[in-house]
Amino acid sequence: MIFLLILISLQGTQLIEMASGTETFVSKGTQLYKDYDHLFKKNFETDSIVVMVQGDEVASEAVMKATNRLEQQMLIVPGVQSVTSPAVLIKQINYKISGRSRIPDSDREIKEVLDSQPALFESLMPDKTHMMIVIKVSGSATDQQKKDILNALDISLKEATFPPGYSLIVTGSPALRVDINKEMTQSLGLLLGIASILMVFVLLLVFRHVRWGLLPLPVVLLGVFFTFGFMGYVGVPMTMVSMAAFPILIGLGIDYAIQFHNRIEEEIHAGNSSEEALIRTVKHTGPAVLIALAMTALGFIPLFTSTVPMIQDFGKLLLIGIVMCYLSALFFGLVTLYSFDWIFRKNPFGLFKKKEEIKTETLPSNVSSSKVQKAKALERALIKVADFTIEHSRVILVISLLTCFAGLYADQSVPIQTDTNSFIPQDMPSLVNYKQMQDLLSGTGDHLNIILRVKDNSDPEVLKWMEEFSRHEVTNRDQIYGTTSVVDLVKERNGGTIPETSEEIQAIYEKIPESQKKEYMLGNQLLTIDLDIGQAMENIEITGIKELRDIVREDVQWMQPPPGVAVIITGQSVAMIDIISALTSGRVLMTMLGVGLVLIGLIVVYRNPVKALSPIIPMFIVVGWSGLVMTGLDIPYTPMTAVLGSLILGVGSEYSILMMERYFEEKDNGLTPVEAINQAVTTTGSALIASGATTVFGFSALIFSPFPILSNFGLVTVIDVCLAIFATFIVFPPLMVMMDTRREKRRATTVTAAPAV
Structure with a gap:
């Protein structure tokens, strides 16, 4: 019977899954999580796998062409939504100038393109020795799907043939989670081994x-x-x-x-x-x-x-x-x-x-008060x-x-x-790389995400309110460093202003690539505003994020959106707020x-x-x-x-x-x-x-x-x-x-x- 139970248990151990995401911290039954999971995560959230390229001079023709080869290989991997890199931006600029989407054939031409619009490359090339390649995958992708993408990336990095002497570091939230799961498996074996050794010692002792x-x-x-x-x-x-x-x-x-x-x-x-x-x-x-x-x-x-x-x-x-x-x-x-x-x-x-x-030492059934057993030391x-x-x-x-x-x-x-990052080993290489990436790459910090339920996503009044509200938050809230929304894409294609009619806005929507639109809008009734709050989880922690969320909510009530617009504040940072009530x-x-x-x-x-x-x-x-x-x-x-x-x-x-x-x-x-x-x-x-x-x-x-x-x-x-x-x-x-x-x-x-x- 014991051997049968052992075999049955052995089969059960094969079914154990590792988990380290937000769903392990926040209950799926709360409205907070439902807003995050059903509205934001499944429709808008993306996870970023980041390849950090380090070398003497990343702004070279050889590096950019290797980056281009990596992009072409990763775009065909199932689950990859987009690839953003300096090479992608260079091809876009070249297309506007010459009508050809290509990487220049010399370092001089590469430098000329970079110097023509330095602000455009600043976030992806913080200095001449570092470059970021951002691979976006759906936030709703499973851990196994993300692991498959990371495996495909390892192969693609080898085939992209970056020049000798350049280090390629894969980081980002998906890579960090995979390493955490691996560390948990190894740690469990270590804990059980140490516990068993300690048990042998104490049993021999006492x-x-x-x-x-x-x-x-x-x-x-x-x-x-x-x-x-x-x-x-x-x-x-x-x-x-x-x-x-x-x-x-x-x-x-x-x-x-x-x-x-x-x-x-x-x-x-x-x-x-x-x-x-x-x-x-x-x-x-x-x-x-x-x-x-x-x-x-x-x-x-x-x-x-x-x-x-x-x-x-x-x-x-x-x-x-x-x-x-x-x-x-x-x-x-x-x-x-x-x-x-x-x-x-x-x-x-x-x-x-x-x-x-x-x-x-025979113990009689009735022990008198004078016959308590003789005790040892x-x-x-x-x-x-x-x-x-x-x-x-x-x-x-x-x-x-x-x-x-x-x-x-x-x-x-x-x-x-x-601060959930403080829960894991601080010397873990993937966490060290992740923090380095956060320091170098802007936009990889924490966010508050505002979802707007609207009757018509091309209503000029809605877009104007989004612009006004975003400007107010960045100007008046110290912990909000920037905002992004579909308004930015519309203004970029309309001379820096919002069109006055719904028809004009719809015409602009049709020109925006689907890969860009889907980050900020879904169908005709959902829009988002992304508020960049920097490294809030580390700097102001959950309590500060909760206070900031409440302030933004009060601002929404003060700056009332147009009639018929419902505003929901969500995102991964907000979903973590449930921990506060759990721990107090x-x-x-x-x-x-x-x-x-x-x-x-x-x-x-x-x-x-x-x-x-x-x-x-x-x-x-x-x-x-x-x-x-x-x-x-x-x-x-x-x-x-x-x-x-x-x-x-x-x-x-x-x-x-x-x-x-x-x-x-x-x-x-x-x-x-x-x-x-x-x-x-x-x-x-x-x-x-x-x-x-x-x-x-x-x-x-x-x-x-x-x-x-x-x-x-x-x-x-x-x-x-x-x-x-x-x-x-x-x-x-x-x-x-x-x-x-x-x-x-x-x-x-x-x-x-x-x-x-």
Whole structure:
């Protein structure tokens, strides 16, 4: 059965798709995205693949003819809309002069053409050593189509035969996305490898008191592999956020395997047979771990309320993954342990030279208060810690709550990072080239795009309003550096003015090449104005773009367009504004919803206020402490760190639940609250130290990610998980004893006060 599931999962992994575009940041269900995707992207947006030519003298006949050959080859590639370069402009000028669209045959003639209209070539030839070739493809083209165009470009560059000594650098948004997807694939393998190595190290360090201590690692890796397969079948894409799910799953899933492994070994050392140990483990630990898993899942569910799609996909992977890891630990892990122990005991094929007797410490069914098991060094230390916290319970709880509320207050001042280029490796060659291209080539920055729904796109009043509005924005708004629209094309062909009649405008439209018109108009009822806002994503970030969008909207209301004209402000920069609400009110909502869901889940499971509240209060305190961590480390919120509240609740509540389950199991055996918490600490507590350490080491793999969005998240998460473990041993024991003792006193008072019947 296991081998069949492996084969099925292997097939599913082939279906996984990489994603890194706008659709991973902005929900497709929002009106903001619909305006961008359905109106602008599919009809007007183009992506630019840019070839940067670098050499001693780009304004030469050999370079221009090579550029012309490249243009001719790329124009026949499916999906390429146009090619713009100095060579194209030179041919256009020559056509106007001589009637022949050709590249001159000498460097002198090339220089004469360039000198005749220097402003025309300024953007494509910023200096004598750099030249840009801009290949425009449809913005709605798929990643695979863009990848095919880039492959065709590689071939065409070789066949164009540029002169020796000239470097050709392919960049632009499509090329950057392809490289990001490639980097994500390589990074995922690196993260999984580092996580596995760290798991081996920590298991050898903290889980050596059991036999076959490395077994939890292959168990959890099998669960992660099943998750990969399921991911492909349900269509969850691989994004820079979902990559983080797999080291996290290794850290979480190995915890399930360790809990089962630790309990079955404990039962065997207590003198039970392999069969009895398996049954008792499934009976006692199976439900406890399942409840912890359910509460973890409830903590993750708020991730689906995020408006950022890749956060929702991250939540899906975590939910799928913890279920797969639990099933792997329950069936594959326990069955393997049972088989190993049976072989070890029976030695049917002479596998062992000598049968080693298993030391047993028989645990009677009724343990009196004076017969708590003798603790080892670590266990004695944990008992001392528990005794100390119980003795100073009031001080510890007051300090914990005060620092928690201080953290919640500090959290409100943590900045938000929404420059998406800062999320990827800053030394990635394609990003370095992309930034160099942006510095050299004007018009490649960010834009606000205004779509006008009109009754007649040749109405002179509409075009005049577009001209007046564009002039007003450039003159009065510092962050708007220029505008382009069909008005520019019309004025260019009409002596610099807008015609007075619709018929004249229609006649000019017919003369404009279709490749130029389709960037600014569609049919008879859609027109666009492109507002150049420079490097706004880097300089003023999303918050500034949002403010600028609102200002432009107010300007539209002040400068009312002609009757019957509807104005929509959209574009990729505007579509990213959704991230703001996701990272501000969204993260607070996720945390509060997570607390509520886990609390409701615990009430439904236990129907007991003490059992419902005691595991969740320590984790809520850790959520507050996380705010202090973010503030102290000066790490801004990103789509990743925004999920920390839900992640802490999901991960940390498991520790408290498992400790609480063992506490009440020991109380049922006749121990007092203090003795029960000590026994829980000596048994489950030692396993929690091991599983907590593996979780920390699993999350630590994220710190080594080349993606800053993941490495920062990994650092904060490791600290938060350590705080969750700290709260489990420092805050939970005194809280559990205090709440349970008060409940027993109230119950005893009620029984005493009840009238005799």
